[in-house]
Amino acid sequence: MRQIAPLNAASQVRRYLKLVCWLLVVLGPCCFGSGVRQATAATDDAAANPAPAAATKTSEGKNPKPDAKHDKIAKIRVIGQQRIEAATVLTYLDLQPGDEFDQHVIDRSLKKLFDTGLFADVDLVREGNDLVVKLVENPIINRILFDGNSKLETDKLKQELQLRERAIYTKSKVQADLERLQEIYRRTGRFDAEIVPKIVTLPQNRVDLVFEIKENKATLIGGIRFIGNNRFNSSILRSIIQTRESRWWKLLATEDNYDPDRVNYDRDLLRRFYLRNGFADFRILSSAVELSPDRSRFYITFTIEEGERYKVAAVTIDSAIKELTPDNMMPFVRTQAGDWYDAAAVDDSVEGLTRQAGTLGYAFTIIEPNIDRDRAHHTLAIKYSIKPGPKVYVERINITGNVRTFDYVIRREFRLAEGDAFNGTLLKRSEQRIKDLGYFAKVEVTNRPGSAPDLTIIEARVIEQSTGTLNFGGGYATNNGLFLQTGMTERNFGGTGQTVNVNAQLSAVNQQYDLSYTEPYFLGRDLSLSVNVFRIVQTVDTNQSYAQNTNGLTIGTAYSLSEEVRHAIRFTRKSDQISNVQSTASTYILQQKGTAQSAILGQDITWTRLDSNISPTSGLYVSVGADYAGLGANINYLRSRFKTGGYYPILPRLIGNLRMEAGNIFGLSNQLVRINDRFFLGGDNFRGFAVGGAGPRDSCSGDVLGANRYWVGTAELQFPLTSSDELGLSGRVFNDVGTSSGLNLNPAATPTAGCANNNSVVQSPAIRDSIGFGFTIISPLGPIRLDFATPLLRQPSDATQSVLFSFGQKF
Numbered sequence: 001m002r003q004i005a006p007l008n009a010a011s012q013v014r015r016y017l018k019l020v021c022w023l024l025v026v027l028g029p030c031c032f033g034s035g036v037r038q039a040t041a042a043t044d045d046a047a048a049n050p051a052p053a054a055a056t057k058t059s060e061g062k063n064p065k066p067d068a069k070h071d072k073i074a075k076i077r078v079i080g081q082q083r084i085e086a087a088t089v090l091t092y093l094d095l096q097p098g099d100e101f102d103q104h105v106i107d108r109s110l111k112k113l114f115d116t117g118l119f120a121d122v123d124l125v126r127e128g129n130d131l132v133v134k135l136v137e138n139p140i141i142n143r144i145l146f147d148g149n150s151k152l153e154t155d156k157l158k159q160e161l162q163l164r165e166r167a168i169y170t171k172s173k174v175q176a177d178l179e180r181l182q183e184i185y186r187r188t189g190r191f192d193a194e195i196v197p198k199i200v201t202l203p204q205n206r207v208d209l210v211f212e213i214k215e216n217k218a219t220l221i222g223g224i225r226f227i228g229n230n231r232f233n234s235s236i237l238r239s240i241i242q243t244r245e246s247r248w249w250k251l252l253a254t255e256d257n258y259d260p261d262r263v264n265y266d267r268d269l270l271r272r273f274y275l276r277n278g279f280a281d282f283r284i285l286s287s288a289v290e291l292s293p294d295r296s297r298f299y300i301t302f303t304i305e306e307g308e309r310y311k312v313a314a315v316t317i318d319s320a321i322k323e324l325t326p327d328n329m330m331p332f333v334r335t336q337a338g339d340w341y342d343a344a345a346v347d348d349s350v351e352g353l354t355r356q357a358g359t360l361g362y363a364f365t366i367i368e369p370n371i372d373r374d375r376a377h378h379t380l381a382i383k384y385s386i387k388p389g390p391k392v393y394v395e396r397i398n399i400t401g402n403v404r405t406f407d408y409v410i411r412r413e414f415r416l417a418e419g420d421a422f423n424g425t426l427l428k429r430s431e432q433r434i435k436d437l438g439y440f441a442k443v444e445v446t447n448r449p450g451s452a453p454d455l456t457i458i459e460a461r462v463i464e465q466s467t468g469t470l471n472f473g474g475g476y477a478t479n480n481g482l483f484l485q486t487g488m489t490e491r492n493f494g495g496t497g498q499t500v501n502v503n504a505q506l507s508a509v510n511q512q513y514d515l516s517y518t519e520p521y522f523l524g525r526d527l528s529l530s531v532n533v534f535r536i537v538q539t540v541d542t543n544q545s546y547a548q549n550t551n552g553l554t555i556g557t558a559y560s561l562s563e564e565v566r567h568a569i570r571f572t573r574k575s576d577q578i579s580n581v582q583s584t585a586s587t588y589i590l591q592q593k594g595t596a597q598s599a600i601l602g603q604d605i606t607w608t609r610l611d612s613n614i615s616p617t618s619g620l621y622v623s624v625g626a627d628y629a630g631l632g633a634n635i636n637y638l639r640s641r642f643k644t645g646g647y648y649p650i651l652p653r654l655i656g657n658l659r660m661e662a663g664n665i666f667g668l669s670n671q672l673v674r675i676n677d678r679f680f681l682g683g684d685n686f687r688g689f690a691v692g693g694a695g696p697r698d699s700c701s702g703d704v705l706g707a708n709r710y711w712v713g714t715a716e717l718q719f720p721l722t723s724s725d726e727l728g729l730s731g732r733v734f735n736d737v738g739t740s741s742g743l744n745l746n747p748a749a750t751p752t753a754g755c756a757n758n759n760s761v762v763q764s765p766a767i768r769d770s771i772g773f774g775f776t777i778i779s780p781l782g783p784i785r786l787d788f789a790t791p792l793l794r795q796p797s798d799a800t801q802s803v804l805f806s807f808g809q810k811f
Contacts, residue, residue, distance in 0.1 A: 077130055517532075531553070567604070666708060721775060
């Protein structure tokens with residue numbers, strides 16, 4: 001049976017009121033009239049909606065929340081800041097006293113404060129009609145420390161960080177720097193490197209940021225394989241790419257570390273290699289990278305499709321610009337019918353045509369090589385289409401990756417400037433010029449759309465490398481014995497592009513010292529300035545019967561006449577002293593005893609079209625020079641020189657080189673040419689003979705006298721000595737041929753001691769000839785060069801040198 005709960009006082013009152021209302025409704029019209037109905041209705045509403053006990057307080061005793069639509073901010077208070085002024089904080093807010101409380105505006109202000117990076121925590125809260133900004137400031141970085149790094153120097157790691165000491169600490173920047181450090185270690189092959197950032201809290205809201213590093217072992221390249229190569233064996237292809245397999249003897253090598261960017265570059269190298277050799281359909285299907293189970297080795301597999309080899313059947317030009325006729329433009333095309341297809345020659349043709357079009361006033365010309373394949377006969381027809389292009393200008397040039405080298409050193413190599421008409425050929429030429437500097441291991445120049453359709457932005461990304469060289473060399477000559485040569489060169493001094501060179505050659509009888517400095521862009525112009533101070537000391541020995549002391553200074557400048565022609569001018573002031581002449585010396589040397597002053601003005605004009613100024617494999621060069629000595633000094637002569645050469649790729653990795661040089665000198669004002677101004681043929685310029693060994697000589701004293709004219713030519717073939725370049729071993733065979741003669745002497749000279757007359761000078765215009773071979777080893781100490789040569793044609797009085805070697809180390 002359900003029980004009825006007892007009524008409380010409130011319930012009883014409500015029941016009573018309802019009873020009274022019912023009586024009023026029934027009796028009201030007849031007893032109280034209409035006014036009773038209104039009262040009854042009001043009483044009934046009050047019973048149905050009873051008021052709370054206190055109308056001005058909530059159940060918790062607090063004021064009710066104001067209406068945000070009508071309330072306004074009375075005051076904005078900032079709390080929690082330590083270093084930052086409250087007024088500075090208020091500038092980031094989109095609110096001010098008097099504004100209404102608007103949650104959207106408050107959220108926007110909150111985001112702006114976070115975006116400053118100054119605060120670890122921000123909160124905007126309402127207290128009454130006040131807006132309170134509660135802040136927790138990010139700390140200041142006191143020091144940045146590295147713990148555990150031994151393979152990479154601390155200074156190098158610091159250069160890669162976005163954060164700096166005395167900067168604001170933020171978690172996002174620390175995470176970005178952490179990723180950058182991990183990337184640097186990956187590029188050195190240390191994929192297992194562990195880096196943990198930690199902070200040490202200091203007083204006054206400061207922290208020390210510590211990167212704890214566990215470098216672990218480098219992950220090296222265990223093997224490189226090729227699938228699908230039928231025309232070229234894997235050893236040849238491994239020599240084409242930059243990545244190398246790890247071997248125990250490669251103590252200082254870095255190319256045997258896995259670098260994904262280098263592998264992508266290897267893909268491009270393979271593609272260019274095949275396209276240069278006629279394989280127009282070549283494709284790289286994949287480049288798979290596998291990590292060994294012990295995580296110590298990477299194995300790379302390139303899957304390729306070679307396709308057929310094509311020959312060029314026809315070359316034509318189709319010009320939509322009336323002034324650029326095929327007859328006028330064809331001389332600038334490098335591809336010829338009957339040749340094997342060469343993509344590099346096509347690119348050179350486009351560059352030459354674009355340059356010529358620009359010369360004729362058509363800067364916005366588009367030149368497209370259209371290739372029509374005849375797959376049945378494996379031939380190609382190349383048509384160069386010339387048409388007007390859209391007018392696009394360079395908006396800006398961005399340069400990244402140059403930690404040591406200044407921006408302007410790279411920027412001045414661009415053939416384009418901000419505001420210039422964009423030209424793809426000039427962009428490619430600019431990239432090659434930056435590579436030719438030799439300052440960077442990798443150079444990539446691209447362009448992307450700018451802020452408007454007619455604007456483009458050029459992006460230049462570089463990776464720096466060592467630019468200093470410490471050289472050691474030596475050799476053995478039959479007349480001088482052993483000699484030692486050492487030198488130090490910095491080609492990018494202080495990141496400015498300037499070259500500083502110090503060299504010394506020492507032997508028992510000869511000491512030579514050189515100190516030179518070159519500024520390639522003097523006063524910011526394409527005008528180089530060089531200064532060279534030199535000293536040569538030669539002492540008396542069994543092969544030289546006099547001492548010679550030369551001190552001098554050379555100041556020179558050079559500038560470009562065109563992209564391929566450069567003009568150099570130099571002035572030399574020197575003092576030559578011949579002393580301690582032995583009684584058995586040649587009378588022609590005894591005549592020149594004493595000191596002579598020379599003032600020499602010289603010039604050179606050089607034309608070059610090499611594919612690379614550092615390691616050329618194709619192209620030509622020609623150089624013509626002349627020197628005039630006089631200008632108030634007591635030595636007067638006119639001297640001229642000529643040099644030319646070319647590189648020819650015969651087969652992949654087989655390069656032919658032909659070169660020749662010649663010179664002539666004659667005295668002015670009835671003067672005879674002094675011994676120190678003559679030409680000495682032998683040594684580096686004529687292997688198989690000692691310096692001056694292939695030229696005039698005094699048969700009585702044995703002194704080398706030098707020649708007034710000479711010429712020498714060389715044919716050389718460079719090739720690998722192994723099926724793979726893994727050992728860094730390459731070889732060469734050569735043939736040097738030449739002669740020197742034309743020595744003019746004083747006929748009234750006293751005969752040399754021990755000679756019956758003054759006809760003791762032996763000189764012959766007969767041609768000398770030598771053959772030899774040599775090899776180069778890329779060792780941990782740097783490249784080692786060793787040459788062996790033997791004369792085939794020589795004169796009885798000639799002095800020979802059978803071995804010449806040198807080695808050097810980069811730093």
